[in-house]
Amino acid sequence: MTNIKCPQCGRDFVRRVPRAGRVEILLSAFYVYPFRCQLCGHRFRSFQRGVRYVWVQEDRREYDRIEINFPVTFSGENVSGEGMLLNLSMGGCRFTTTADLGTGMIVKLALQIPGSVPPVIVDAAVVIVRKTDPGNASVEFLRWQETERERLQHFIRLLIGRGADSKPLQA
Numbered sequence: 001m002t003n004i005k006c007p008q009c010g011r012d013f014v015r016r017v018p019r020a021g022r023v024e025i026l027l028s029a030f031y032v033y034p035f036r037c038q039l040c041g042h043r044f045r046s047f048q049r050g051v052r053y054v055w056v057q058e059d060r061r062e063y064d065r066i067e068i069n070f071p072v073t074f075s076g077e078n079v080s081g082e083g084m085l086l087n088l089s090m091g092g093c094r095f096t097t098t099a100d101l102g103t104g105m106i107v108k109l110a111l112q113i114p115g116s117v118p119p120v121i122v123d124a125a126v127v128i129v130r131k132t133d134p135g136n137a138s139v140e141f142l143r144w145q146e147t148e149r150e151r152l153q154h155f156i157r158l159l160i161g162r163g164a165d166s167k168p169l170q171a
């Protein structure tokens with residue numbers, strides 16, 4: 001377990017992310033690895049003396065998801081509906097829904113974050129539905145107003161600050 005802080009926002013909620021390109025593969029031979037801040041999205045490299053990582057398939061995600069339940073509504077070209085959030089990160093979320101969502105659909109989302117009026121709006125998110133995960137859908141956030149992004153960031157920061165004992169780094 002390391003304690004790496006984001007050089008941009010100073011928080012230690014960072015996740016090691018996949019190496020991109022030859023340079024980063026080379027750097028990893030010298031214990032320099034890429035990370036992404038889970039709050040501000042800043043990507044950076046950090047030296048971790050003597051630390052060797054072994055990649056597994058699930059490690060390819062860039063953000064860790066926080067388990068949380070609150071309502072979400074969505075609308076797309078031929079679909080609209082509502083669901084209940086299962087988890088959330090600055091990169092996307094997963095929710096239960098009875099709506100007929102399909103992989104590749106683009107939807108607009110309204111996240112009804114607790115104690116917050118109005119909801120956080122994500123202008124565009126791409127849907128991913130897995131056969132192995134019936135009744136649930138995931139989305140990756142594609143486009144939103146900076147003000148909305150900041151509101152969600154603030155909410156996630158509160159969740160983390162509440163001592164959810166998050167362990168974003170998995171060696």
Ligand SMILES: [Zn+2]
Pocket residue numbers: 006007008009010011037038039040041042
């Ligand atoms: Zn940061």
